[in-house]
Amino acid sequence: MWIASFLLSFLFMEFAAWALHKYVMHGVLWWLHEDHHRVRKGYVYQKNDFFAIVFAIPSFFFILFGNIGNIPPLEGSGYGIMAYGFIYFLFHEVVIHRRWKFMDLNSWYFKAIKEAHRHHHQVNTKEGATNFGMLLPPLKYFKKHFAPGPIRKTKNA
Numbered sequence: 001m002w003i004a005s006f007l008l009s010f011l012f013m014e015f016a017a018w019a020l021h022k023y024v025m026h027g028v029l030w031w032l033h034e035d036h037h038r039v040r041k042g043y044v045y046q047k048n049d050f051f052a053i054v055f056a057i058p059s060f061f062f063i064l065f066g067n068i069g070n071i072p073p074l075e076g077s078g079y080g081i082m083a084y085g086f087i088y089f090l091f092h093e094v095v096i097h098r099r100w101k102f103m104d105l106n107s108w109y110f111k112a113i114k115e116a117h118r119h120h121h122q123v124n125t126k127e128g129a130t131n132f133g134m135l136l137p138p139l140k141y142f143k144k145h146f147a148p149g150p151i152r153k154t155k156n157a
Contacts, residue, residue, distance in 0.1 A: 009080030
């Protein structure tokens with residue numbers, strides 16, 4: 001039950017993050033998110049970073065109360081939210097925006113994610129943006145970057 005709740009909450013977070021990004025960050029809380037749509041050099045604290053704390057709160061309490069109350073699905077959900085936050089951090093801050101430069105991934109998957117996010121940032125206003133998700137960008141970006149190369153024969157084949 002713990003593993004199932006972990007996986008389900010991790011997957012759910014992509015859709016929750018998409019909806020919150022589209023309707024809350026580009027909606028009523030645009031004033032916290034708008035600085036993220038401005039070009040800056042190097043690491044600069046952004047008001048947008050506050051959202052990491054917002055997502056960490058339910059994760060912390062799910063883990064805490066799931067552990068205290070011996071409720072494995074609740075605890076697993078908390079860890080699923082935490083795992084999504086960690087992956088989101090790696091993808092968004094390290095791979096895409098390069099705020100920390102210890103990893104540069106350029107597979108077809110990461111190229112698709114980077115391009116979708118770049119298109120999201122072409123709009124610097126509250127309205128008109130696209131591509132609000134992180135781990136699952138629209139299929140058109142995958143199709144563009146996933147072009148399997150020719151099959152090569154090796155000496156041993």
